[in-house]
Amino acid sequence: MSTESRPNDRRLALFPLPFQGHINPMLQLANILHAKGFKITIIHTVFNSPNQSNYPQFTFKSISDGLSESKNINFNLDTTNPVVNFMNRSCIEPFKDCLLRLLKEEPIACLITDALWHFTQSVADSLNLPRIVLRTSSMSCILVYAAIPILNENGYLKTTIQEDPIPDLAPITNKDILKVFNDEFKEGKLELISSMIKNTKAASGIIWNTFKELEESAFSVISQDFCVPNFPIGPFHKYFPAYSSSLLEQDRSFMSWLDQQPDRSVVYVSFGSIAQMDEVGFTDMAWGLANSKQRFLWVVRPGSVSGSEWLESLPEGFIEEVGERGCIVKWAPQQEVLAHRAVGVFWTHNGWNSTLESICEGVPMICSPYSYDQPINARYVTDVWRVGVMLDNGMETARVIKRVIEDKEGGEMRERSKSLQEKVNLSLGKGGSANQSLENLVDYILTL
Known part of the structure; x- marks a missing residue:
């Protein structure tokens, strides 16, 4: 516009x-x-x-x-x-x-x-x-x-x-x-x-x-x-x-991989430019993606895992388990990724920019908020606009991913997301x- x-x-x-x-x-x-x-x-x-x-x-x-x-x-x-x-x-x-x-x-x-x-x-x-x-x-x-x-x-x-x-x-x-x-x-x-x-x-x-x-x-x-x-x-x-206007260098090498994936089949994972996690949380996230059996594009910002430069904390056997289903990058052009036909869900920390960008592209969310405004944004995503699901401690990550990608519930979230997208326009x-x-x-x- x-x-x-x-x-x-x-x-x-x-x-x-x-x-x-x-x-x-x-x-x-x-x-x-x-x-x-x-x-x-x-x-x-x-x-x-x-x-x-x-x-x-x-x-x-x-x-x-x-x-x-x-x-x-x-x-x-x-x-x-x-x-x-x-x-x-x-x-x-x-x-x-x-x-x-x-x-x-x-x-x-x-x-x-x-x-x-x-x-x-x-x-x-x-x-x-x-x-x-x-x-x-x-x-x-x-x-x-x-x-x-x-x-x-x-x-x-x-x-x-x-x-x-x-x-x-x-x-x-x-x-x-x-x-x-x-x-x-x-x-x-x-x-x-x-x-x-x-x-x-x-x-x-x-x-x-x-x-x-x-x-x-x-x-x-x-x-x-x-x-x-x-x-x-x-x-x-x-x-x-x-x-x-990114402070981090964007990697576009994965776009050819994304182009080859079926419509609405990819879990896009990115937790923004500041959020950090410990090694246990990172390992749980990795196995959640692997066990879901879904395709995924995972942004792992260098230094975002405590005590690790980049991917040293990936669990043993993870790469072999996911094979060509997964793609890991250091940073991505997020608006372009969310607008891509292959993206089916956005697993996010719910910073406001990320939340808005997902709404604008009609993409449902899996919410893992950390601090600041993120828990508030996530609560509105799940309970008011009903275009996402909260991933709370103790929930089986792989099952939550499948719910949004494969189940009827995910399809309904997607329909509501598309309705919000129309309101934006x-x-x-x-x-x-x-x-x-x-x-x-x-x-x-x-x-x-």
Whole structure:
């Protein structure tokens, strides 16, 4: 889908959080707004800086993030939260200095930052700049996050696991909340979420990578509780042909193998750019794929298995068992894979980008969420949209895979997935809710 550009010479400054699941939607948003006639400046950290050669239409400005001077920060799932908290302190002055330099060159119509850059609200206020927030997860997720203080007071963040939905947050359960806070950095995560919510409510508006029809009830609540304009214009990746803002090198050598597989026969497995697992979990996953007797394309990111460089932890006999049925790669062009006729199910960690991409291609999901927004997304996939199944501990992995690929239940999930796919396309089309929301966003920015 393309957008109609309109004449305007207004400059926007965009500031993505430097992690793959946040960089992608921010750069996609930049493209969408550039097609509407805005000039785009991307402010970015030295850590995980985007590949500028892919975006000759944008201006890039790098700022110091303080990470190179710190010797005590590691970059993996367990420490992502402390890294974000650290950068929200270390980037204040470099970010403000960068904006001041930009403002000397020309006016900035609006600052658009990732919601997790909560410090940017005070900087924007000090410079009298309007700040619009990009929230890269679902609307349903932020409602859960906004309820965290009350959930904490009522004991839902403790170790008692209840399967019943939490009052006023259905279908979310206590078990889901405990997965959100499944690491040793709970206090830091609570601090980050609280600051994010407070400064999102203080912003001039919120842009969402979702569409109204997918989250109708959440949109209604947010419109009342977050008293700023809301613009659900997603899914972002559907506006333009897929191209890479990946921080990891993509492997396309498997495409000829995928082309040879029957329709809807392949289990695509990928757990994103940050999630890590231990050797036991990796071994269980391997044998689950092998014992299912199904074809599979498995993305194993180097370093994603604790204590292993890449495939050293594969169990003995696994390769011989799966033979030509399986294909393992380091990274893959996910949108292209999910759109392929051979893919029958997506086994995912349920990051929001991955969840949206699966919905957009009508592919049912097997859900194995780890932390952050993933348990919330997975619960909506299984219990609200009913386009996937949760793979809980103790469930036989091979049987779950077969249920989705072979059984009637999987066929019904696929039909519901195709129905959601149609809603996506209608929303993005002329007169659709996402299309109209984008027009409203452009008009709004031009009035700031």
